[in-house]
Amino acid sequence: MSTTPTNTTTNTTTNSTTRTALVTGASRGIGRAIAERLAADGVLVAVHGGSDEPAAKEVVAAIEAAGGRAFVVMAELGTPGDLDRLFDGLRAGWAEFGVDGLDILVHNAGIGATGPIEVETEEGYDRVFAVNTRAAFFLTQRALPLLRAGGRIVTITSGVTRIAFPEGIAYAMTKGALEAFTLALAKQLGPRGITVNNVAPGIVDTDVNAGWLRGNPVAEAQAASRAALGRVGQPRDIADAVAFLTSADARWVTGSTIDATGGSDL
Numbered sequence: 323m324s325t326t327p328t329n330t331t332t333n334t335t336t337n338s339t340t341r342t343a344l345v346t347g348a349s350r351g352i353g354r355a356i357a358e359r360l361a362a363d364g365v366l367v368a369v370h371g372g373s374d375e376p377a378a379k380e381v382v383a384a385i386e387a388a389g390g391r392a393f394v395v396m397a398e399l400g401t402p403g404d405l406d407r408l409f410d411g412l413r414a415g416w417a418e419f420g421v422d423g424l425d426i427l428v429h430n431a432g433i434g435a436t437g438p439i440e441v442e443t444e445e446g447y448d449r450v451f452a453v454n455t456r457a458a459f460f461l462t463q464r465a466l467p468l469l470r471a472g473g474r475i476v477t478i479t480s481g482v483t484r485i486a487f488p489e490g491i492a493y494a495m496t497k498g499a500l501e502a503f504t505l506a507l508a509k510q511l512g513p514r515g516i517t518v519n520n521v522a523p524g525i526v527d528t529d530v531n532a533g534w535l536r537g538n539p540v541a542e543a544q545a546a547s548r549a550a551l552g553r554v555g556q557p558r559d560i561a562d563a564v565a566f567l568t569s570a571d572a573r574w575v576t577g578s579t580i581d582a583t584g585g586s587d588l
């Protein structure tokens with residue numbers, strides 16, 4: 323998989339005060355909405371994608387069309403050399419814009435798991451942990467020296483750390499591990515002025531749920547009825563919660579999880 327920073331805008335407005343972000347899994351779904359929202363807030367966004375470079379480029383084009391700044395970084399997490407490719411691409415993108423340093427790291431890339439414990443395979447278990455948990459751990463490790471004072475780390479976990487989800491038990495475990503990671507990291511990075519938090523979505527209308535949700539009014543009504551707020555979540559619902567955590571208004575919030583499930587299964 324190639325790493326291809328792309329930028330078609332002039333960079334004259336970028337300077338050392340520019341806030342930067344890396345959003346993993348930003349080529350579609352929730353990650354795309356987060357990238358677009360942060361860019362609208364004036365942040366230079368590294369739009370990370372795994373396998374779908376055209377989709378990541380489309381996100382950058384949409385951000386630029388809206389007056390924002392972004393570039394593509396491709397790296398399939400959970401494959402050999404993934405983080406080398408990711409950080410090479412990040413540095414190349416920053417060089418194009420004349421910046422060097424990370425203010426916002428959003429761990430969003432993720433995959434689901436095969437199913438309940440009876441059918442989960444060792445291979446499937448290892449893969450979901452490699453993409454959802456291991457990659458976030460070592461990506462953070464490599465990002466630590468780049469994170470500037472006042473930085474923000476936000477991890478997209480899931481309502482399944484609160485609501486039992488035996489249908490995807492290994493997936494739920496990856497998210498539980500991430501929440502423990504956030505708690506420990508928040509304590510460690512507090513002295514640097516860096517906050518570390520989670521946003522836990524419920525059922526969101528993205529590709530991951532398209533097979534059973536989209537075009538199925540019965541399934542949609544059932545999913546909506548689980549939320550106190552009475553509808554299925556949209557990617558922007560999650561992006562706006564992330565934007566809060568990355569804003570100055572959230573300066574005193576760290577080590578916590580925002581439940582962004584619309585009040586599911588209360």
Ligand SMILES: NC(=O)c1ccc[n+]([C@@H]2O[C@H](COP(=O)([O-])OP(=O)(O)OC[C@H]3O[C@@H](n4cnc5c(N)ncnc54)[C@H](OP(=O)(O)O)[C@@H]3O)[C@@H](O)[C@H]2O)c1
Binds near residue numbers: 372481522526529
């Ligand atoms: N949708 C929900 O209902 C829901 C609920 C709770 C939590 N979440 C969490 O929210 C996050 C985003 O979910 P989503 O629904 O937006 O998913 P999605 O629509 O399936 O998008 C997943 C994104 O992650 C990237 N990705 C997947 N595997 C990757 C890998 N191995 N390496 C690099 N990138 C990879 C994809 O990139 P490419 O397409 O370029 O490969 C894509 O940009 C996930 O962590 C998920 O667990 C979602």
